[in-house]
Amino acid sequence: MAEVTPPAAQAVATEAVETAAVAADVTAAAPSSDAPPAAGAVTAANLELTPPVIDDHAAPLVIDEPPAPAADSLPEINSPKSKSQQKSKPTFELAAEPEPEQFFIPPEPVSLETPPEPAAQPPLHFHAQRPSLFIVHITPEMAPVAKVGGLADVVFGLSRELAIRGNHVEVILPKYDTLRYDHIFEMHRVYDDLWVPWYEGAVHCTVFFGFVHGRKCFFIEPHSQDNFFNRGSVYGFNDDVLRYAFFSRAAIEFLWKAGKHPDIIHCHDWQTALVPVFLYEFYQRLGMMHPRICLTIHNFKHQGVTGAELLRASGLHQPERFFDYNRMRDNHHPNALNLLKAGIVYSNFITTVSPRHAFEAKEQGQGFGLEPTLHTHQTKYGGVVNGIDYDVWNPEVDLQIPARYGVSNIDAKYDNKRALRQRFMLADNEKPIVAFIGRLDPQKGLELVRHAIFYSLEHGAQFVLLGASPDHAINNDFWGLKRMLNDSPDCHVEIGFDDDLAHLIYAGSDMMLVPSRFEPCGLTQLIALRYGTIPVVRSIGGLADTVYDKDHSDRPLHERNGYRFDNYDALGLESALGRAIACYYEYPDHFRHLIENAMRADFSWNRPGEDYLNIYDFIRDR
Numbered sequence: 319m320a321e322v323t324p325p326a327a328q329a330v331a332t333e334a335v336e337t338a339a340v341a342a343d344v345t346a347a348a349p350s351s352d353a354p355p356a357a358g359a360v361t362a363a364n365l366e367l368t369p370p371v372i373d374d375h376a377a378p379l380v381i382d383e384p385p386a387p388a389a390d391s392l393p394e395i396n397s398p399k400s401k402s403q404q405k406s407k408p409t410f411e412l413a414a415e416p417e418p419e420q421f422f423i424p425p426e427p428v429s430l431e432t433p434p435e436p437a438a439q440p441p442l443h444f445h446a447q448r449p450s451l452f453i454v455h456i457t458p459e460m461a462p463v464a465k466v467g468g469l470a471d472v473v474f475g476l477s478r479e480l481a482i483r484g485n486h487v488e489v490i491l492p493k494y495d496t497l498r499y500d501h502i503f504e505m506h507r508v509y510d511d512l513w514v515p516w517y518e519g520a521v522h523c524t525v526f527f528g529f530v531h532g533r534k535c536f537f538i539e540p541h542s543q544d545n546f547f548n549r550g551s552v553y554g555f556n557d558d559v560l561r562y563a564f565f566s567r568a569a570i571e572f573l574w575k576a577g578k579h580p581d582i583i584h585c586h587d588w589q590t591a592l593v594p595v596f597l598y599e600f601y602q603r604l605g606m607m608h609p610r611i612c613l614t615i616h617n618f619k620h621q622g623v624t625g626a627e628l629l630r631a632s633g634l635h636q637p638e639r640f641f642d643y644n645r646m647r648d649n650h651h652p653n654a655l656n657l658l659k660a661g662i663v664y665s666n667f668i669t670t671v672s673p674r675h676a677f678e679a680k681e682q683g684q685g686f687g688l689e690p691t692l693h694t695h696q697t698k699y700g701g702v703v704n705g706i707d708y709d710v711w712n713p714e715v716d717l718q719i720p721a722r723y724g725v726s727n728i729d730a731k732y733d734n735k736r737a738l739r740q741r742f743m744l745a746d747n748e749k750p751i752v753a754f755i756g757r758l759d760p761q762k763g764l765e766l767v768r769h770a771i772f773y774s775l776e777h778g779a780q781f782v783l784l785g786a787s788p789d790h791a792i793n794n795d796f797w798g799l800k801r802m803l804n805d806s807p808d809c810h811v812e813i814g815f816d817d818d819l820a821h822l823i824y825a826g827s828d829m830m831l832v833p834s835r836f837e838p839c840g841l842t843q844l845i846a847l848r849y850g851t852i853p854v855v856r857s858i859g860g861l862a863d864t865v866y867d868k869d870h871s872d873r874p875l876h877e878r879n880g881y882r883f884d885n886y887d888a889l890g891l892e893s894a895l896g897r898a899i900a901c902y903y904e905y906p907d908h909f910r911h912l913i914e915n916a917m918r919a920d921f922s923w924n925r926p927g928e929d930y931l932n933i934y935d936f937i938r939d940r
């Protein structure tokens with residue numbers, strides 16, 4: 319394989335070549351869109367089509383550019399240089415106020431909390447009357463049936479938001495043995511004969527359908543000795559990369575066999591990042607010309623880095639093609655493939671879960687090695703802050719807490735505080751309760767969590783923690799802490815995953831600590847805000863995009879909703895937590911205003927739903 323120049327350098331030098339090379343690549347290989355799909359399973363044999371000629375020294379791969387929008391919908395561009403630049407991406411991170419005929423998205427006012435990049439995008443105009451889209455989410459997790467982290471909540475919330483806006487939305491998941499079947503309704507087989515190409519043969523799968531709180535979900539069950547999804551937990555196995563490569567192949571094979579041609583396939587994280595590779599390498603040639611792919615990266619840390627075995631297993635039988643730096647070769651390990659990188663290269667649009675983190679990942683070393691890839695593909699990359707589902711996380715209607723409350727009867731919150739204390743046998747005193755809920759992962763700033771426990775206890779606050787880790791060493795560490803603090807009347811450490819308890823802690827606590835090392839978005843602070851539990855967070859990623867410091871923000875007073883600190887160290891943490899505790903004691907009326915601001919803020923899926931629809935509209939095949 320020829321060594322190639324890093325794409326960042328190439329991109330500038332070969333811009334003109336790029337468009338021609340890509341056009342040649344895609345059109346030479348693909349049959350006309352009218353060609354009917356070939357019958358039978360996709361096998362290695364019928365995929366041995368003549369590969370399009372790729373010059374290893376050519377410009378970075380850009381896949382299947384959607385046709386240019388109609389002239390009247392083009393944004394104004396100052397000095398267009400190339401075709402890809404002419405199609406400026408949508409400014410989806412900005413609020414859209416509906417107007418009679420169209421949506422106008424104004425540029426965001428410059429504030430200290432706005433990261434210095436990206437440069438302001440020209441406003442786009444969107445038609446208010448969008449056509450209804452067919453959207454399929456292919457995902458390893460969805461709350462509450464298969465939840466490990468925040469990705470699960472995002473798929474649950476976003477899929478409903480898209481559906482209530484009149485789109486047809488389906489979700490495809492693995493059929494794990496650990497699924498919460500009590501949340502799946504009318505589960506039944508819908509496809510008994512799905513054969514998914516795998517190594518030299520094919521694996522027989524059954525597809526089930528069921529409703530998860532109204533969401534239309536398909537569950538893929540493979541029948542093979544690998545026992546891919548009957549392992550007792552979602553992740554944590556040596557063959558995780560192969561398990562999800564198989565799932566990705568199975569999901570798109572299912573779409574093809576079932577004759578489904580969604581407008582948009584929305585993938586999530588490295589686990590499903592091969593879907594666009596399969597689409598553009600195999601299935602487009604089999605007639606799936608219509609779907610476009612949006613990939614959301616919830617966490618850059620996990621990328622699915624693996625060896626050549628993946629290619630043999632998944633039918634990507636051209637190592638010289640896929641080990642190309644411009645396709646799947648890992649940026650740092652020349653003998654490894656990187657699934658998340660492949661997803662970035664092959665998708666039509668890539669999002670991460672806040673604009674601030676989009677910037678940090680591309681420019682500030684938080685892309686875990688993918689920074690050059692993000693630069694190369696920056697015209698199809700951006701950030702959308704997550705929402706939370708106010709049907710699930712809303713103290714006004716939450717049946718999982720003892721007392722319901724809203725901004726007009728905040729006092730009822732304190733019934734929940736009493737209930738939380740009873741549950742954890744904490745002293746009933748005048749102290750505030752500081753809480754932490756989250757995966758016990760180094761990402762979450764575990765040293766600072768530990769420090770915050772002792773700091774809170776020494777400064778007149780109680781502390782409760784709910785968390786778990788798949789890493790035994792970390793769990794043991796927190797078990798040690800739990801034993802050490804067991805007799806304290808002001809502290810409780812709960813190790814495990816417990817959704818009911820999480821609701822009680824959000825409702826019963828006064829402050830929610832999120833001292834993460836990095837945080838693409840963060841849902842805990844968003845949920846806490848809704849429950850009037852004041853976030854104390856580090857100023858990074860989505861935390862900085864959603865929490866505005868009571869004392870040091872340039873936001874209007876009525877928008878300030880928490881406390882922030884910059885430096886990842888004990889002093890940084892104390893500077894914010896100390897102010898929060900002091901305010902609770904010394905200025906209770908100020909603290910009360912913060913609670914009201916927090917509860918009034920809108921972090922529902924309303925705005926991010928609009929943002930994603932703008933993106934879909936931008937990339938879809940018209």
Ligand SMILES: Nc1ncnc2c1ncn2[C@@H]1O[C@H](COP(=O)(O)OP(=O)(O)O[C@H]2O[C@H](CO)[C@@H](O)[C@H](O)[C@H]2O)[C@@H](O)[C@H]1O
Binds near residue numbers: 617786
């Ligand atoms: N032990 C426990 N018991 C009960 N509930 C628990 C729990 N531990 C965590 N949870 C819940 O799980 C969710 C976790 O949300 P996070 O934003 O912390 O997600 P996570 O870091 O996993 O995901 C990644 O994806 C999400 C979604 O995009 C991003 O917000 C985030 O920054 C990124 O790291 C919250 O709803 C929380 O209440």
